[in-house]
Amino acid sequence: DAKTTQPNSMESNEEEPVHLPCNHSTISGTDYIHWYRQLPSQGPEYVIHGLTSNVNNRMASLAIAEDRKSSTLILHRATLRDAAVYYCILRDPLGGNTPLVFGKGTRLSVIA
Amino acid sequence: NAGVMQNPRHLVRRRGQEARLRCSPMKGHSHVYWYRQLPEEGLKFMVYLQKENIIDESGMPKERFSAEFPKEGPSILRIQQVVRGDSAAYFCASSRWGLQETQYFGPGTRLLVL
Numbered sequence: 001d002a003k004t005t006q007p008n009s010m011e012s013n014e015e016e017p018v019h020l021p022c023n024h025s026t027i028s029g030t031d032y033i034h035w036y037r038q039l040p041s042q043g044p045e046y047v048i049h050g051l052t053s054n055v056n057n058r059m060a061s062l063a064i065a066e067d068r069k070s071s072t073l074i075l076h077r078a079t080l081r082d083a084a085v086y087y088c089i090l091r092d093p094l095g096g097n098t099p100l101v102f103g104k105g106t107r108l109s110v111i112a
Numbered sequence: 113n114a115g116v117m118q119n120p121r122h123l124v125r126r127r128g129q130e131a132r133l134r135c136s137p138m139k140g141h142s143h144v145y146w147y148r149q150l151p152e153e154g155l156k157f158m159v160y161l162q163k164e165n166i167i168d169e170s171g172m173p174k175e176r177f178s179a180e181f182p183k184e185g186p187s188i189l190r191i192q193q194v195v196r197g198d199s200a201a202y203f204c205a206s207s208r209w210g211l212q213e214t215q216y217f218g219p220g221t222r223l224l225v226l
Contacts, residue, residue: 038155042220043116043218043219043220044155044203044205044217045216045217046215046216049214087154099147099157099160099168099171100145100147100157100205100215102147102154102156103154104154
């Protein structure tokens with residue numbers, strides 16, 4: 001899987017939008033962009049994924065750059081429960097059996 | 113639909129003892145993955161299993177560690193003769209079709225080796 005780069009940490013005020021960036025300049029044409037998050041003392045949970053078009057679900061939105069070399073996970077209104085480590089992971093459905101490769105992710109702190 | 117279950121949630125062992133970690137995948141999921149997370153680090157893949165088969169164990173230490181996913185019952189990660197360096201959180205995930213599908217994680221087992 002291609003490598004991703006994320007800031008180590010970010011901070012947000014409660015009820016404000018949060019934009020979590022991810023760079024993936026070596027992304028291949030068949031790589032999907034997946035986001036997982038890990039709340040304190042819990043296992044990771046799936047957040048969202050996309051290929052080319054922007055995606056929305058009940059948890060977040062994913063904005064993908066036109067050249068696909070970067071993407072942004074958007075939390076529209078951060079809550080204290082969104083404080084977690086967010087991981088951006090590339091997955092190639094044609095790449096055969098490869099495991100999830102977790103980097104260091106971005107640790108999001110939410111301030112009340 | 114119950115999520116991925118792991119037990120025990122916390123396990124304390126003395127050096128040299130054996131640790132058995134259990135994982136029950138989500139209903140309808142036949143693919144199980146084990147990851148290990150050392151303190152202050154990201155998750156590292158250990159092993160990928162389907163029912164009765166080990167598909168990829170490239171992340172498993174060569175000695176003392178083994179995993180199985182029998183036809184009936186949970187998947188088991190077994191660590192023999194534990195050492196202090198085995199202290200970590202061990203997470204199990206499951207998926208329906210295989211590695212390229214969304215993986216659903218359990219709450220983890222936190223192993224402490226004294």
